[in-house]
Amino acid sequence: MTQLSADQIASYHDNGFLAPIAVFSAAETLTYRRRLEAVEGAVEVGNERAARAGLPITHAWAWDLVHDPRIVEPISAVLGPNVLLWSMDWFIKAPGRSYVSYHQDATYWGLEPHHVATAWIALSDAGPKTGPMRFLPGSHRGPLFAQDETFAEDNLLSRGQVVRTRVNASKTMLAPLAAGEMSIHHVRIVHGSEPNRTDDRRIGMVLRYCATNVRQTKAEGDRAILVKGVDVHRHFEMIPRPRKDGGKRERELARRHGKTRFKALMEDATAAGSSPTLPPNPPPTRPPTPPRP
Numbered sequence: 660m661t662q663l664s665a666d667q668i669a670s671y672h673d674n675g676f677l678a679p680i681a682v683f684s685a686a687e688t689l690t691y692r693r694r695l696e697a698v699e700g701a702v703e704v705g706n707e708r709a710a711r712a713g714l715p716i717t718h719a720w721a722w723d724l725v726h727d728p729r730i731v732e733p734i735s736a737v738l739g740p741n742v743l744l745w746s747m748d749w750f751i752k753a754p755g756r757s758y759v760s761y762h763q764d765a766t767y768w769g770l771e772p773h774h775v776a777t778a779w780i781a782l783s784d785a786g787p788k789t790g791p792m793r794f795l796p797g798s799h800r801g802p803l804f805a806q807d808e809t810f811a812e813d814n815l816l817s818r819g820q821v822v823r824t825r826v827n828a829s830k831t832m833l834a835p836l837a838a839g840e841m842s843i844h845h846v847r848i849v850h851g852s853e854p855n856r857t858d859d860r861r862i863g864m865v866l867r868y869c870a871t872n873v874r875q876t877k878a879e880g881d882r883a884i885l886v887k888g889v890d891v892h893r894h895f896e897m898i899p900r901p902r903k904d905g906g907k908r909e910r911e912l913a914r915r916h917g918k919t920r921f922k923a924l925m926e927d928a929t930a931a932g933s934s935p936t937l938p939p940n941p942p943p944t945r946p947p948t949p950p951r952p
């Protein structure tokens with residue numbers, strides 16, 4: 660299914676997220692997982708995260724994937740006709756204690772206005788036991804909360820950021836996905852996820868899209884890929900399709916882009932270990948270990 664129904668679009672705008680949406684067949688999902696694993700296996704231990712983040716810059720298959728109409732058409736249905744890919748992130752949750760605290764993406768990405776939506780695509784099972792995402796429906800229509808930066812060890816977020824408000828767990832909704840399915844969520848929605856209690860890693864390929872009128876307010880020279888329509892605004896430098904997978908030119912651009920993104924996403928982070936003014940929300944539902952205060 661590539662086109663969303665009117666009810667699905669209304670549900671997204673009402674709740675701030677939509678799931679599940681079928682995208683890849685089992686065979687395609689496995690192919691992408693194997694490609695990811697090949698890239699991870701080809702770099703030195705410790706460099707996997709950077710290699711993954713740069714994939715649409717360094718590998719043509721990833722550049723093509725972010726244009727896939729099965730992803731882009733539903734995104735365009737909620738963002739409008741002119742769409743950029745801003746980022747490919749990976750939320751890979753190994754079995755164990757890792758979790759994601761309740762946060763709002765809009766607070767720290769520097770993207771304005773908030774015409775931004777994430778396609779979170781499961782490249783492995785993201786069923787209830789794997790710690791799928793949990794959303795607070797409608798919270799994208801409410802305020803942007805201040806966030807405390809806990810840098811908690813098992814928190815998968817870069818700053819361990821936690822919204823500075825009490826989230827009523829009984830009002831949240833779990834969004835489990837089968838491998839090959841995706842969810843879409845609004846950049847302002849409050850969301851998080853629990854630890855993975857299975858034996859396999861939960862692999863989320865996380866594509867951040869925005870409308871072409873969006874600009875980066877925290878760093879000069881941010882980059883994007885036009886995946887649909889036209890870009891009359893030109894707020895981002897365009898990333899070209901990689902000519903050679905893992906080529907020197909491609910790796911150099913990915914390295915420079917990594918620096919730009921660090922500036923946008925991390926330069927204003929408080930020092931690690933800063934103490935929050937309120938106790939942070941625990942990971943959604945029952946935590947095995949609470950985040951450090």
Ligand SMILES: O=C(O)CCC(=O)C(=O)O
Pocket residue numbers: 750759764777779790791792850851852863865
């Ligand atoms: O994968 C998760 O559990 C959280 C992902 C997330 O926070 C996001 O995609 O914005």
